[in-house]
Amino acid sequence: MKFTLSVALCPPDQLAELAAAAEENGFSSIALPDSLFYSEQTSASYPYTADGSRFWDADTPWVDPLLAATWMAAATSRIRFYTSVLKLGSRHPVVLARQLGTVATLTGDRFGLGLGVGWLPEEFEWCGVPYEGRGKRADEAIEVLRLILGGGMVSYSGEHFQFGELRMTPAPRSRMPFYIGGHSKPALRRAARYGDGWSSAMMRFDELRATIERLRELLAEQGRQGDPFEFQAVCVDRFGADGYRDQAAIGVTDAVVMPWVFDGLGFDADIVAKKDSIKKFADEVIGEVADG
Secondary structure (H helix, E strand, C coil), rough: CCEEEEECCCCHHHHHHHHHHHHHHHCCCEEEECCCCCCCCCCCCCCCCCCCCCCCCCCCCCCCCCHHHHHCCCCCCEEEEEEEEEEEECHHHHHHHHHHHHHHHHCCCCCCEEEECCCCCHCCCCHCCCCCCCCCCCCCCCHHHHHHHCCCCCEEEECCCEEEEEECCCCCCCCEEEEEHHHCCCHHHHHHHHCCCEEEEEECHHHHHHHHHHHHHHHCCCCCCCCEEEEEEEECCHHHHHHHHHHHHHHCCEEEEEEEHHHHCCCCCCCCEEEEEEHHHHHHHHHHHHHH
């Protein structure tokens, strides 16, 4: 099992130090969140809390995850980065492909794209994109991204996106992994069809186990049962070395964690305290799980 450090909602001036500390203490990746803006108006409920409310407010910092990845990569040499998850529905895939190719180049191909459609209608509409039909639009966008990032001269003709022969240089030197987020039936089908892995939001252990089992069925339906596939999990009720062994036993390959939360610290806690929590987690969990 691998461990990824989530830096969601952390002050921007802590990001480079957190990445360096994670690399030093055996984490494999950094998970970077995404939100375009905080809208007072919300015409849909947040899907990953019990009451549908957001657990952040208008003052919570959300830096652009692609810019953050390049900044943190400059402070590290080995650790990888992925978005968890980037809101694809409100972005044009041709422009996004240009940004992703640059991130891949500047990080030395230490970047993976975690992506989701997006849940907030205002985030679509206020960016000039219809909320209606977002699923099919996202599927085409994934195809466009994969095509352009593969390198060479390419063209595309779909229902939502069309362009003639074009090439973006530099392209990633190795295939950029795509991790598809979401818990809905369409999201799981999308992960099985297009993804190199699936990224969960907050889930309880039993729900996580059932979802992984369902994803394995969907992968088999796609003829992909033997393909490498990551199961990235944020599990909210199974912790400690034994808890992560339990997660590994049901198929989790990558546990996404925020160690300072286990020590009762908030998102805006002091950087020294957070680094102490990272080291403590590495000693008590990562080392133990790695040793069996």
